Amino acid sequence: MSTQALDGLRRPGWLTFAAVILVSVGVVRVISAIYYFADSSRVNNLSGGALGHHLFLWGLWDLLIAMLALWGGFSLFGGNTFGRVIGYAWAVLVIVQSFLILSSAPWFGSAALLIAVLVIYALSSTSGWREPA
Numbered sequence: 001m002s003t004q005a006l007d008g009l010r011r012p013g014w015l016t017f018a019a020v021i022l023v024s025v026g027v028v029r030v031i032s033a034i035y036y037f038a039d040s041s042r043v044n045n046l047s048g049g050a051l052g053h054h055l056f057l058w059g060l061w062d063l064l065i066a067m068l069a070l071w072g073g074f075s076l077f078g079g080n081t082f083g084r085v086i087g088y089a090w091a092v093l094v095i096v097q098s099f100l101i102l103s104s105a106p107w108f109g110s111a112a113l114l115i116a117v118l119v120i121y122a123l124s125s126t127s128g129w130r131e132p133a
Helices: 003-009 013-037 056-075 082-101 106-127
Strands: none
Touching: 003 056, 013 056, 013 082, 056 082, 082 106
C-alpha cells in the first residue's frame, strides 16, 4: 500500500462517518424527490406541513437538501474544510425540516433530526483535524 493511501486511513472515524452519511442521505433524498415529483402515493400526507399539499415544492426542497449533502460529503472525502461548512449548513436545514414535519411524519422527522445531530457532533468533534499536506 502506498504512503498516500495510508494517509487517507488516518482520517478520524467520525469525519468519515459524516461524509458517508451526507452522501447516503443525498442519494436517498434524490430518490425521495423523484417520488414527490411523480405525485406518488408512497409520500406521507404533508398537507399540514410548511409547503402544504404542493408536492412539487417538497421535491424541490428535497433536491436542495440532496445537493448540499452530496456536495458536502464529497468535499469531506476530499479533505476540504469547505465540506465542513456545507455539512453544518445541511444539518441546520435538516433540523429545521425535522421540526416542521414532526407532527406529520414523526418517525421520519425524528430519524432525520438524530442523523443531523450526529453529523454536527462528528464535524465538531473532529474540528482540530486537518488533511496532511
